[in-house]
Amino acid sequence: MADSSHGHTPAAWTGVIIAFIGFGIGAAFTVMAQPVGVVAGLVVVALGGVVGMVMRSMGLGAPKESQDAADRRERAGVTS
Template identity: 50%
Template structure:
């Protein structure tokens, strides 16, 4: 996974951080009975995906490859002569 830099972008880190903070808020709000804060935390955790996608669209995501890799077929022959 590390070869393709999956998730190593500012957009990915920000989206995950926002989602994590939302889950933390919702978890704490469940312990101290506060349905409003639970809802706010869940909305915040869902907003993390939107934030990550928007930041990726703004140029903070993974850059597209400059030159796509092309696969060529090589002819395989046996060493025997006819």
Template identity: 50%
Template sequence: MSGSAHGHTTAAWTAVTICFIGFMLAAVAMVAPWPVLVVVGLVIAAVGPIIGKVMSAAGFGKKVDSAHAPAGAQKTPVGSGVSS
């Protein structure tokens, strides 16, 4: 798993950090009865993955490594009638 650099990107760390902050805010607000702050924390936690996707699309995510793809590896759809 460590060879694929799964989750070791700026976009992934930012998304997880935002979600963590949102869930911690919601958890504290549940103990101290502040229902509005619970909702705010959950909204912050829901925004985390969206920001992660936007950052990934902006180039802060995992880079596509085309060196490991086999040359000429094209998949044919199942049931296409093409036999090999």
């Protein structure tokens, strides 16, 4: 797993950090029994996913593997 670059991109880090903050907001408002705050936390979590996807589409995510590279990896018997 150490050689994997899974999640090591600005898009992934930003999306996860925003979602983490949203979970914190939702948890705090759950303890305070404030449903509107819980919903606001869920909106922030969803915003983290959207921001991550937008950043990935801007080229800040991991590049997609070409079909040729996938075929070579499969022929070599390497699993990801």
